[in-house]
Amino acid sequence: MIFLYAGCAAAQEEEKKQEEKAENAKEAPPEPRVFENKGRVSVNGKTVSYRVIAGETYLKDDKGEPVASIFSTTYLADGYSDPRQRPVAFIFNGGPGSASLWLHMGMFGPKRVVLPDHGDDGAAPFNVTANTQSILDVADMVFIDPVGTGWSKTLGETKTDDYWGVKQDAASVREFIRRWLIEHKRWNSPKYLIGESYGTTRSGALLDALEGGWNDIAMNGVVLISSVLNFSLDATDNGNDVGYIGIMPSYAAAAWYHEKVDRAKWDGDFDRFLKEARAFATDEYMPALLKGQLLAPEAHDAVVDKLAGFIGLTPSYIDRSNMRVPLFRFMRELLRDKGVTIGRFDARFTGVEPDGVSEFPEDDPSGYGIDGAYTAAMLDYYTRDLGVDITDRYVTLGGVTEWNWDADEGGGDNSYVNVAPWIERAMRQNKDLRVLSANGYYDMATPFFGTEMTLAQPGFDRSRLKIAYYPAGHMMYLHQPSFEKLAADVRAFISGE
Known part of the structure; x- marks a missing residue:
């Protein structure tokens, strides 16, 4: 009788374990979705063959459990075996809450949507063409969609509060960059950040997250496109x-x-x-x-x-x-x-x-004069050219509903975010860090003079700072001459010219 009871108890315990195992398996996210392809583009008079990897990277907590997924698109040019000789650029847009489609399909990717200059984009079909001004000839590129944008999202019971904020966002993008460098064995490559709009704010916060401690990931350069560093x-x-x-x-x-x-x-x-x-x-x-x-x-x-x-x-x-x-x-x-x-x-x-x-x-x-074209072009490119088979909603902009603007401890509701001191400090503590600031004269979202006043402050090393101007707006690449000039400026910046 005693043995029978023990046997029943053991059976019940095993059944409980199996139920828990099944429940855990049910809650566990599927494996990250990754899609690979190859391509070729003529850039700056040079034909570049490349491998493209579009997919999810899972960020994990201290217990090794996936808590968030960041979707990115990586372009790796063929023919470069020495990582020291091949720069890599991490590229993102702003919002906060914007996917990277604007810089991806508008400026740096191997394909580009061409719109009427300062005119309404209308409806499909849109003009998508090979981008002969891509910077793939001088750097590999990683387009990052932060959590809450594109197909990037939290997993399981994770709260968006852990990712939607100045410091929270920078911490997650920093972790993505760290994991990317490990996976691709690129720790000794020259590294660049390229951000637009709030993406420039992210760049400042990222420099604090990347270079603010002993576990440094030192950057060689930062490109600030339509920058807003001091919101006041x-x-x-x-x-x-x-x-x-x-x-x-x-x-x-x-x-x-x-x-x-x-x-x-x-x-x-x-x-x-x-x-x-x-x-x-x-x-x-x-x-x-x-x-x-x-x-x-x-x-x-x-x-x-x-x-x-x-x-x-x-x-x-x-x-x-x-x-x-x-x-x-x-x-x-x-x-x-x-x-x-x-x-x-x-x-x-x-x-x-x-x-x-x-x-x-x-x-x-x-805004409404361009959004339809970029969304359509990005998704058509992903699904038709890269074979990305994802039916989840792609968040172009607007998926992030709450943002923690407290960039430092003790900030109040009436304070303005200012990440400029973090860039100043990074320049003081990293002798190789250079900054390129690109500004459109007709941009009233991130005004050029506000940027000039920010970058004029004493902490910036002006010998490693270049400010460029374009007769266009926030997305200066909508204007063909400005698009070509920006491409040349960024190419020269990465090449050290």
């Missing part, structure tokens, strides 16, 4: 006067483009016009805003009139706005007489408004 310098929020200084020259550039200023006053010289706009912003406009009601009436009127001459709005409108015109009001007001609004990402774009009296734009014409 482009935020036209109530009470943040410095934001109006950072964006004012971008307002001026937009007014010049749409012929809302007297170009003859500057003999048609755009560069001279912007030089004077910058000087006015810091030497006259900023002191006037800081003085507020203490500014003498005649001085107030003089600043209002001069500001109107630069940004194309009437003195009365500027006066009624207390000399502070928020971004979305400027977008709506500049061409109100024509019934259109101008773009935030690219002020050259215009969009028809439903009425003539609204305070803010219905939407951003430089």
